[in-house]
Amino acid sequence: MDKQYHFASLSDGDLQQVHNLEKRLSEEKGEEVILIAYHDQKENNE
Numbered sequence: 001m002d003k004q005y006h007f008a009s010l011s012d013g014d015l016q017q018v019h020n021l022e023k024r025l026s027e028e029k030g031e032e033v034i035l036i037a038y039h040d041q042k043e044n045n046e
Contacts, residue, residue, distance in 0.1 A: 008037040 010018070018035050025033040 004041040
């Protein structure tokens, strides 16, 4: 089960939603939260 992950290609709108969620979670937790979007390469090639 050699999975290969690659960064997901997100639109500007998607990126803005991710940044908004990072900001909200960071404020709620009181520490910086960074989200990373990726996809499983095998699933996209099947």
